Every structure is written in structure tokens, then in C-alpha cells.
Amino acid sequence: MKKYTFSVPKNNIDHVNNFLYEFKVADVCVPPIQNEKQFPRTQKKNRHCIFCNKSYGETNFNSNPHIISKLLSLNHGYSNLECDDCNSYFGNLENDLTDFLGLERTLFMLGERKVKTFQTSQDAIIAKSIDRNNQSGIEITSNTKLEVIASEDKNDFILTYDTRPYIPVNVYRILLKIALSRMPSDYIKHNRPLLEFVRYNKHNDYYKQFAKYVFKCSLPVELRRPYLMIFSNQGKDDTLPEFIFSLYFKKTCLQVIMPYVLEKGLKVNIPLCPPMIIGVHEIEANVVLENINLSSSEKTVEKKKVRFQFNNKNTDSKKEDTKFYKSVDIGSLFINRV
Ligand SMILES: [Zn+2]
Numbered sequence: 001m002k003k004y005t006f007s008v009p010k011n012n013i014d015h016v017n018n019f020l021y022e023f024k025v026a027d028v029c030v031p032p033i034q035n036e037k038q039f040p041r042t043q044k045k046n047r048h049c050i051f052c053n054k055s056y057g058e059t060n061f062n063s064n065p066h067i068i069s070k071l072l073s074l075n076h077g078y079s080n081l082e083c084d085d086c087n088s089y090f091g092n093l094e095n096d097l098t099d100f101l102g103l104e105r106t107l108f109m110l111g112e113r114k115v116k117t118f119q120t121s122q123d124a125i126i127a128k129s130i131d132r133n134n135q136s137g138i139e140i141t142s143n144t145k146l147e148v149i150a151s152e153d154k155n156d157f158i159l160t161y162d163t164r165p166y167i168p169v170n171v172y173r174i175l176l177k178i179a180l181s182r183m184p185s186d187y188i189k190h191n192r193p194l195l196e197f198v199r200y201n202k203h204n205d206y207y208k209q210f211a212k213y214v215f216k217c218s219l220p221v222e223l224r225r226p227y228l229m230i231f232s233n234q235g236k237d238d239t240l241p242e243f244i245f246s247l248y249f250k251k252t253c254l255q256v257i258m259p260y261v262l263e264k265g266l267k268v269n270i271p272l273c274p275p276m277i278i279g280v281h282e283i284e285a286n287v288v289l290e291n292i293n294l295s296s297s298e299k300t301v302e303k304k305k306v307r308f309q310f311n312n313k314n315t316d317s318k319k320e321d322t323k324f325y326k327s328v329d330i331g332s333l334f335i336n337r338v
Helices: 010-022 084-101 103-108 168-180 185-190 192-200 204-211
Strands: 023-029 126-132 135-141 147-150 156-162 214-218 227-233 243-249 252-257 290-292 303-309 326-328 332-336
Touching (some): 010 023, 084 103, 103 126, 103 135, 103 303, 126 332, 168 192, 168 204, 168 227, 168 243, 185 192
Antiparallel strands (some): 023 227, 126 135, 135 332, 147 156, 147 326, 156 303, 214 252, 214 290, 227 243, 243 252
């Protein structure tokens, strides 16, 4: 495996050490963002799709399925384990991922070639790329009123909005699909029902138990390229899950417990890994992992908060002390990258 250097927020070092006492890094996958040749592909005639369990001859392998969806971050890391049919099936499923990311997706596309407009029903909120005074940025407007609170010095704004409706368990299935593209072949062989859950929405009740324990944190730095990590249990405590998967893109890290055979109900008593950020960074912030439940198969509208800071302070993602924040009456917000 290639060697990587990781940085960890200062206040999370003990936590990371405790985690790495139980789990070791089994895989780090950093897809190239330009040169495709760095990422080898097997010949089509040797390919087998792990999701529908068909080989070349029974299905086609003409497309370039991304391991980490390009919806999350531009990259050229392609999978050898996914056929054209499955790729187009997952492409549809990603609509739920788009709506789950909501406004964040538009905001973190800032600086990329094409910024997607974000628009909720009845135009309650619209975020789109515009140029203002020769600076390109994102303008957020509403046809009613933006729900914004701001700190007294007006450096810090928190916007609350409703996402478009999405199906949480589909977001979970997409996260598992990304992980499965890199899981050890033994795991794939022994978890056929899991692949059927991801590809055919079968065995829902069983796997939804795990979907309750997805963890999210905001990164104190913004990543130029996405990556994923797989951790495996070191074997000191076999009541812990066998594998943990984490996915990094832009300013987000998502973590998932890879499903395993449950004898009793799932009890999550381990705090998952605080962010391990590739490269050398001086990170003061104390990053908190937030548990999100992606088990529902009903269309859901979520109230989300986005925070904007207009000073370049090293930010702390601890729960902000909002008692000094006041509701502000503004018609639009303009965010540009410095
Ligand atoms: Zn397939």
C-alpha cells in the first residue's frame, strides 16, 4: 500500500489512538483527479460485476463507473467491479444523495467548472453561481424570507433551510456501494445478501439496523481530492464490527459500520474515528462526530443548517454558542471564495 501522512485535529489525538488500538487501516483509496493512467483497470473480458453477480459475456462493461461518485467531487477513479446496468441503476439512486447534500453541494462546487443550481420546491431557497464585481460566487435568495441568524459582529451567519425530499436509506445504499467497490473479496463473497440490499433493495429490515449509525463530521480544511478509507478490526475485541468505512470529500467526512452478522441487536458503543486528513495540516479544532440516521425508506424533508464565516479564523465545529446570535432580516447572501 502506498504511504500517506495524515493530520488529526489536536484535540482528537487520544480518540484516534484509542480507535487505532482496535482498528487498523486496511485500505486508502485516493482517485486521481486528472491522470487516469495512475489508476489501473482490468481488461473487460476479465471483469465481474459484484452487484448483479454477472461476468463479461452476461453483461456489459463499457461505461466508466466512478468508485467515489463525481457528484461528491471531481475524480477519475473507476471501478472494475460494476457493470453498465448497475452503473445506470446507481446513477438514479444518486438523486437521493444529491437531495441529501442539498445546498452544501452547490456551496462546495464553488471553484469547480460547473456549479449546480440548488432550488427547493416553491423556490423557498435558490442558490446559484453568479458574478458580482468581477468575483464569482454563490448567491442565495428566497422568494419568502431567508431564515438566518448572525453573530453580533456579522462575521458569522447560520442559515436554516429545508432540503428537497429524499429517501435516507437510498443514501445509505449509495455509501455502501462506494465501500463495496473496495472491500476485500472475502467480504464480498460472504455478504451476498448485503449486495442484494444495495442493488435490489432486498433484506431491507435487516440492513436498516446498521443505517441508523452513520456518522458525519465537518472537516476543518477543504479537500481538493476525495478519498476513502477502510479500517479492519485488529481482533482484540470481536464484539466490535469487522470493518469501518469512511469517505472524505470537500469539507465532509461520512463513516459507516460495514454490516456483519448480528446475534443480538446492534449496539454501537465505539466512537468512530475522528477525521484523518491526508497531508500536513495544523488543526486546532475539536471535531465532533454527529450520528445521522439513514434508515427511513420514506421521502423525508430535513431541516439543515449551514454556517458561513466571513473572517478567516480557524473554525471550531463544536456546537456554536448561539445565544449571541440574532435573527437578521436579509434578502440574499453572497458567498465568494477568497
Ligand atoms: Zn452489474
